[in-house]
Amino acid sequence: MTRFMLLIQQERTGAVGPEYWGANAMKRLATNGFLLAGLLLALPATAQTLAGRISHYDPAKTRDLKSVHGGAGTMKYMGLMDTKTLSTDFIFLHRGFLNPKGGIGQHFHNQCEEMFVILDGExxxxxxxxxxxxxxxxxxxxxxxxxxxxxxxxxxxxEWMNINVGTSKTYDNFDMGDTREGAALDPIPQFITMKLEKSLLKPAAGQTGVSRRRALGPSVFYTPWSYLDHVLVAPGAATTATTLPDMSEVYYVISGEGSVTVNGETVAIKKGDAVPDGDAPVHATGEIHVVSGDQRGEAGGADQGDQDPEDVRRRVRVEVAGGLVGEQQARAVGDRARDGDALLLAAGEFRRPVS
Incomplete structure (x- = not known):
């Protein structure tokens, strides 16, 4: 099982946007009263260092795209993760920004789930x-x-980001040829939305200096995507350690800088970095916002079936202002992240269904 976590940091060091990403769609599994579904992160076929697995968003390296899915105008795009990033059915994580009067046209997804996110503006x-x-x-x-x-x-x-998770690693879409320019507006959204506002965060139980909020829960998704959490970790605070043997995570750093540790390997991270490992310790020197999601892989699948549970385990540790803050591990119901002036985390996870 792999989970997907997005580490987002705002205000002090800037904002990061969401893009397309995906994972295998599977039926959720209820464990101890929790319904788990999520986004699975697939590890590369060949062993790589942690630094080699982390992708870096760079606005200067984005590509110009026009009429995406028949949409209006232009946008900037950069792929951070794809179907090869994780062994589960995670499809992709994209970043970039929508130019003025630009967008993505209306289209269907019948075998995957996708979420557009904006990190600023409207x-x-x-x-x-x-x-x-x-x-x-x-x-x-x-x-x-x-x-x-x-x-x-x-x-x-x-600033824009897109995450896509599927019932398999195959992406699907059916374009409608509608830019939605000048569309009639509902003052109250007639669909599910989520906000990543610090004012909505609440103190995490048993974690001094950590605030957390589940922006989206497992009941929202039909695929293995389990949840999207928003977490803020204050300087000197730390997340607690938990264990999720069959889940993996992805962290996306929205702002700030620090370090992340996975299975004892530590690497510096900064705004715009996407970490495809849930067991990575994170060290923050500035405020960091994190968003994460989890997904489950098919039991006995070609990518996950032969993996040792220990190889799939994800652990996250957070350090703030140079000091070790704590360690966090993926777990069945989701990771707990730290909150505070130094680190803002959002997490989500996906689990492997029981056959």
């Missing part, structure tokens, strides 16, 4: 033909069998 989100304006940081999950679109109606670029 954009018009469409789900199943209903459109509303959301202010960042926010997002709207497009559940399997639904259609979605996004349009930047403003005169400023909007």
């Amino acid at each position: 954009a018009e989100f469409t789900i199943n033909g209903r459109t509303s304006r959301l202010s960042g940081p926010a997002g709207a999950p497009n559940r399997m069998g639904s259609s979605h679109a996004i349009y930047n109606h403003t005169d400023k670029p909007v």
Whole structure:
């Protein structure tokens, strides 16, 4: 099982946007009263160092795209993770920004789930033909069998990210040929949305200096995507250690810098980094926001079936202002992240279903 975690840090060091990513869609599994589904991270076929597995978002290296899915205008795009990143059915994680009057046209996903996220500004989100304006940081999950679109109606670029998880590693879409420019707006969104606001975070039980909030729970998703958590870890605070033998995570750093440790290997990380390992310790020297999600892989699958549970285990440790803050491990119901002026984390996970 692998889980996906996005480490997002804001304000002090900037913002990071969401992009496309995916994982195998599977039926959720209820464990100890929790329904688990999520995004699975697949480890590379060949052994790599932790530094080699971490991808780095660089706005200067983004590509210009036009009329994406028949959408309006242009956007900037960079792929951070793809189907080869994890052994589960995680499809991709993309970053970039929507240019003014640019967007992604309305299209269906019938075998995968996708979520557009904006980290700043405002954009018009469409789900199943209903459109509303959301202010960042926010997002709207497009559940399997639904259609979605996004349009930047403003005169400023909007930081964007997209995550895609599927029922397999095969991405699917059906374009509608609708830019959604000038679409009628609902003042109240008629679809599921999520906000990543620090004001919504609450103290994490038993974790001094850590605030956390589950932005999206497992009941939202049809695929193995388990949840999306938002966590803030204050300087000197730490997350607790938990164990998730069949889950993996992805962390995305929105702002700040520090270090992450996976299976004893420590690497420096900064704003825009995407870490495809849930067992990595994170050291923060500034405020960090993290978003994560989990997914389950098919039991006995070609990618996961022969792996030793220890190889799939994910652990996260956070350090703030040069001091070791703590260690966090993936677990069945999701990782706990730290909150505070130094580190903001969001987490999610996916689990391997029981056959």
